[in-house]
Amino acid sequence: MARCVSLRSVLSSLRSIVAISQRSGVQRCFSHPWMPGSQQHRAFSMHPILCSSSLSNSSAADKVLVHFVNQDGVQITTAVTEGESLLDVVIKKNLDISGFGACEGTLACSTCHLILDENIYEKLDPMVDEEVDMLDLAYGITKTSRLGCQVCVKKWMDGMTVQVPQEIKDMRNAVGSAGSQ
Amino acid sequence: MNTSRVFVFKQLKSLLRVKCSSAAPSNDLRRLTATPGSCPKVCVVGGGPAGFYTAQHLLKAHPAVQVDIYERLPVPFGLVRFGVAPDHPEVKNVINTFTQTAQHERCSFHGNVNVGKDVSVQELQQAYHAVVLSYGAEGNRSLGVPGENLSGVYSAKDFVGWYNGLPSNKDLKPDLSRETAVILGQGNVALDVARILLSPLDILKETDITQPALEALAASRVRRVLIVGRRGPLQVACTIKELREMVNLPGTMPEMVTAEFQGIAEALKDLPRPRKRLTELMLKAAQGSSEGGGAEKRWGFRFLRSPVEILPAPDVSRAAAIRLGINRLEGSGEGARAVPTGEVEDVECGLIISSIGYQSLPIDPTVPFDPRKAIIPNKMGRVQQAAGLYCSGWVKRGPTGVIATTMNDSFDTARSLIQDMETGELDTSAAKMGSQAVTPLLLKRGVNPVSFSDWKKIDTEEMKSGKAAGKPREKMLDVAEMLKAAHS
Ligand SMILES: Cc1cc2nc3c(=O)[nH]c(=O)nc-3n(C[C@H](O)[C@H](O)[C@H](O)COP(=O)(O)OP(=O)(O)OC[C@H]3O[C@@H](n4cnc5c(N)ncnc54)[C@H](O)[C@@H]3O)c2cc1C
Ligand SMILES: NC(=O)c1ccc[n+]([C@@H]2O[C@H](COP(=O)([O-])OP(=O)(O)OC[C@H]3O[C@@H](n4cnc5c(N)ncnc54)[C@H](OP(=O)(O)O)[C@@H]3O)[C@@H](O)[C@H]2O)c1
Ligand code: FES
Numbered sequence: 001m002a003r004c005v006s007l008r009s010v011l012s013s014l015r016s017i018v019a020i021s022q023r024s025g026v027q028r029c030f031s032h033p034w035m036p037g038s039q040q041h042r043a044f045s046m047h048p049i050l051c052s053s054s055l056s057n058s059s060a061a062d063k064v065l066v067h068f069v070n071q072d073g074v075q076i077t078t079a080v081t082e083g084e085s086l087l088d089v090v091i092k093k094n095l096d097i098s099g100f101g102a103c104e105g106t107l108a109c110s111t112c113h114l115i116l117d118e119n120i121y122e123k124l125d126p127m128v129d130e131e132v133d134m135l136d137l138a139y140g141i142t143k144t145s146r147l148g149c150q151v152c153v154k155k156w157m158d159g160m161t162v163q164v165p166q167e168i169k170d171m172r173n174a175v176g177s178a179g180s181q
Numbered sequence: 182m183n184t185s186r187v188f189v190f191k192q193l194k195s196l197l198r199v200k201c202s203s204a205a206p207s208n209d210l211r212r213l214t215a216t217p218g219s220c221p222k223v224c225v226v227g228g229g230p231a232g233f234y235t236a237q238h239l240l241k242a243h244p245a246v247q248v249d250i251y252e253r254l255p256v257p258f259g260l261v262r263f264g265v266a267p268d269h270p271e272v273k274n275v276i277n278t279f280t281q282t283a284q285h286e287r288c289s290f291h292g293n294v295n296v297g298k299d300v301s302v303q304e305l306q307q308a309y310h311a312v313v314l315s316y317g318a319e320g321n322r323s324l325g326v327p328g329e330n331l332s333g334v335y336s337a338k339d340f341v342g343w344y345n346g347l348p349s350n351k352d353l354k355p356d357l358s359r360e361t362a363v364i365l366g367q368g369n370v371a372l373d374v375a376r377i378l379l380s381p382l383d384i385l386k387e388t389d390i391t392q393p394a395l396e397a398l399a400a401s402r403v404r405r406v407l408i409v410g411r412r413g414p415l416q417v418a419c420t421i422k423e424l425r426e427m428v429n430l431p432g433t434m435p436e437m438v439t440a441e442f443q444g445i446a447e448a449l450k451d452l453p454r455p456r457k458r459l460t461e462l463m464l465k466a467a468q469g470s471s472e473g474g475g476a477e478k479r480w481g482f483r484f485l486r487s488p489v490e491i492l493p494a495p496d497v498s499r500a501a502a503i504r505l506g507i508n509r510l511e512g513s514g515e516g517a518r519a520v521p522t523g524e525v526e527d528v529e530c531g532l533i534i535s536s537i538g539y540q541s542l543p544i545d546p547t548v549p550f551d552p553r554k555a556i557i558p559n560k561m562g563r564v565q566q567a568a569g570l571y572c573s574g575w576v577k578r579g580p581t582g583v584i585a586t587t588m589n590d591s592f593d594t595a596r597s598l599i600q601d602m603e604t605g606e607l608d609t610s611a612a613k614m615g616s617q618a619v620t621p622l623l624l625k626r627g628v629n630p631v632s633f634s635d636w637k638k639i640d641t642e643e644m645k646s647g648k649a650a651g652k653p654r655e656k657m658l659d660v661a662e663m664l665k666a667a668h669s
Contacts, residue, residue: 109583130422133425137455
């Protein structure tokens with residue numbers, strides 16, 4: 001019978017952890033489009049070198065610092081290239097939030113819901129109807145909630161904190177199906 | 182050495198702490214890498230969103246578990262392929278994530294295996310430490326009114342299956358020869374069906390809708406679609422994105438009955454934001470309909486109407502009208518109830534589509550099933566009174582909720598399962614054979630499973646013939662054709 005777990009899988013888990021653990025440093029970031037994938041794969045097989053080629057040529061001046069507070073309340077600080085969406089950041093930096101960005105940024109799921117600082121939220125361009133349509137289905141929305149795939153990081157946002165809601169849920173089925181007989 | 186390295190080893194240790202076998206080798210790493218046959222084996226029944234998301238979370242949360250997905254059809258993805266409307270390709274992006282899960286080295290896909298028929302749940306339980314039932318809802322609620330079986334009356338499940346290429350619905354040939362179609366139910370499935378019936382062909386022909394459906398719709402004489410609900414405007418089950426799509430559908434205009442919206446504008450202020458915005462959009466559409474316009478095709482909601490009887494044409498060959506019972510509302514808000522007034526109204530129509538919900542069916546006499554709720558009775562995904570059995574998705578919760586809802590409930594089930602492994606509630610000490618026990622059984626029974634790489638062959642062929650037709654894919658409509666491509 002085949003061996004239960006290959007060394008390869010343990011090694012790749014190890015690599016994933018290296019990738020995750022290095023996400024807090026200032027990293028070089030490529031802005032080629034990301035390939036979607038299951039979270040565990042995103043963590044190690046999609047862009048294994050992305051986060052490990054740290055520091056070298058990146059000019060800190062092009063970067064915007066964003067602090068993510070994840071579902072467990074742990075803060076992760078990451079340097080982001082201006083113009084990327086918050087969804088891009090979560091994917092590229094392997095922030096590993098289960099189920100995040102299911103529709104890959106096409107405004108069809110609301111799983112990329114994030115909670116922003118009030119001062120940042122207020123300065124953003126207002127939401128288009130289609131974003132509100134989807135956001136309204138997200139779980140636990142607040143006054144400063146936005147869909148991460150619709151928010152582009154700009155220089156002026158430097159230092160902002162982004163909160164990942166407790167659970168990524170979509171409330172569509174709670175909208176109106178309390179049936180009668 | 183920096184803090185990240187320390188972090189790495191801490192994480193590795195916690196990874197290795199997961200209970201994998203009863204053997205006690207001298208170090209954790211050896212135990213994980215070299216204990217033959219003792220890793221937990223889980224199988225998932227159903228290759229839809231619930232199956233894939235359950236597998237995804239199990240693989241992520243446990244470093245050794247092996248997950249096999251058994252799917253009845255030769256092709257994966259369940260309702261993402263056979264339910265989600267062809268003009269919603271963005272929703273189907275989840276397929277990329279599912280594909281990565283299927284290609285994970287500890288996961289394998291076994292299509293063309295009808296659990297309950299080709300292999301029993303009990304046999305799966307003997308081969309695996311745990312079985313997760315994620316087989317969705319393959320039946321539908323029936324109207325229970327006379328005339329339901331007349332030609333021209335279809336369930337939304339079959340109609341959707343037809344335009345989406347579900348093999349069992351390929352010969353549906355719905356009657357699209359009359360001007361008015363009535364859809365019963367006001368959920369998102371009802372709106373999908375209305376949109377497909379009225380969409381300009383130019384939009385549809387660039388989607389993965391099947392060629393026979395495209396041709397039938399090209400010849401369709403349906404010009405007017407009424408979407409009928411048993412309750413009022415404040416209780417519609419659809420969501421705003423789908424309603425907005427109807428409102429913006431080129432070549433159509435709304436046809437509402439203004440009187441049905443009496444008092445609704447006044448109620449707006451007390452509604453929660455989602456319901457308020459949905460209702461405002463509906464009111465706007467109702468207003469638009471009273472202003473008239475030149476669109477050739479029309480759609481509209483009708484409220485407080487329940488089907489009573491489907492009336493046949495004089496030669497009794499097909500449906501010619503529907504008799505609707507008029508209701509009044511008792512109570513208010515989401516929980517308001519429809520109560521019949523005793524009055525009825527007949528609406529002439531040639532096509533009637535019942536979109537009042539899908540329904541799960543029992544899979545195997547040994548698996549508990551709640552016939553009233555039509556779900557597998559469970560607590561947090563643990564099937565009640567059935568150790569080692571779990572469930573996720575529509576068969577666990579009932580046939581409502583979008584993919585994201587299904588995703589969360591599947592993660593919950595996976596968490597329950599992992600927790601049971603950790604507490605020992607789920608005994609994983611004995612070695613299990615997994616697919617090595619099941620595959621020979623299947624072969625002996627003349628069933629030739631389709632692996633994920635076999636599916637990729639089908640996928641490639643479908644995309645190739647789609648490309649030739651200017652579509653993202655042309656689906657194969659026949660199981661035999663799929664199997665031929667898969668095993669080529
Ligand atoms: C018409 C329609 C349109 C929808 N559109 C959207 C949308 O646009 N956006 C959105 O977010 N959600 C949409 N949904 C909801 C979404 O499809 C569901 O939330 C989701 O598919 C439920 O997943 P599931 O895995 O429980 O069921 P399913 O998707 O039904 O998967 C069950 C799988 O099990 C297999 N199976 C059944 N019996 C057996 C057996 N005996 N042995 C082996 N395998 C078996 C089936 O073949 C199927 O592949 C739509 C639903 C419908 C009905
Ligand atoms: N684009 C999308 O996101 C999309 C597309 C399709 C489906 N989906 C999701 O898939 C799920 C299933 O959709 P669905 O439309 O099948 O179900 P649904 O949303 O539950 O709607 C069912 C409709 O049928 C009515 N109904 C139920 N029983 C009835 C009866 N006996 N007589 C008359 N009317 C009856 C309901 O009215 P009452 O309210 O009075 O019970 C309701 O209007 C939903 O969660 C939906 O959001 C999503
Ligand atoms: S990723 Fe789906 S809405 Fe943002």
